[in-house]
Amino acid sequence: MYNKVIMLGRITQDLELKTTPSGVPVLSFSIAVDRRFQTKGEEKKSDFFNCVAWRNEAEFISRFWTKGRPILIEGELQNRSYVDKNNITRYITEIIVDRASFTGDKRPESNGGYQQNAGFPEPPPQHPAEAANSAPSASNGSYTAQDFAASGAADDDYPF
Numbered sequence: 001m002y003n004k005v006i007m008l009g010r011i012t013q014d015l016e017l018k019t020t021p022s023g024v025p026v027l028s029f030s031i032a033v034d035r036r037f038q039t040k041g042e043e044k045k046s047d048f049f050n051c052v053a054w055r056n057e058a059e060f061i062s063r064f065w066t067k068g069r070p071i072l073i074e075g076e077l078q079n080r081s082y083v084d085k086n087n088i089t090r091y092i093t094e095i096i097v098d099r100a101s102f103t104g105d106k107r108p109e110s111n112g113g114y115q116q117n118a119g120f121p122e123p124p125p126q127h128p129a130e131a132a133n134s135a136p137s138a139s140n141g142s143y144t145a146q147d148f149a150a151s152g153a154a155d156d157d158y159p160f
Helices: 055-064 128-133 145-150
Strands: 005-011 023-035 045-056 070-083 091-101
Touching: 005 045, 023 055, 045 055, 070 128
Parallel strands: 045 091
Antiparallel strands: 005 023, 005 070, 023 045, 070 091
């Protein structure tokens, strides 16, 4: 069996990192994903997807993204049910996020094109000996929590 989801959308609300009673960070949020096609004369339509990130990925997302920012997520679909306060069983489908990546933002001043790493810094320069030991996976413009942790840069080094 194979369960893999990859989505590119925008975060729909302000993020609030929470912690379980046992101390595990968790982040619940939703993303809006535009549909590929639209009917002539109609407004563009979007679908909204519930997402849940745990531990390091939850901390990473809450730290570097805000409402309205584009995000690329990878994960798996998961169904669950719960009983609400009116004793009605509710069903929900969520994306359990394994990995989040930055994307290029659309630049209005550039003929509608996309800019790779828009507003994000290039990886910090490394000492040649360190560069041989740790090559970030950012060559395609996609960063993960491990890339930032491995850079050794302080929080103030990033402009966002």
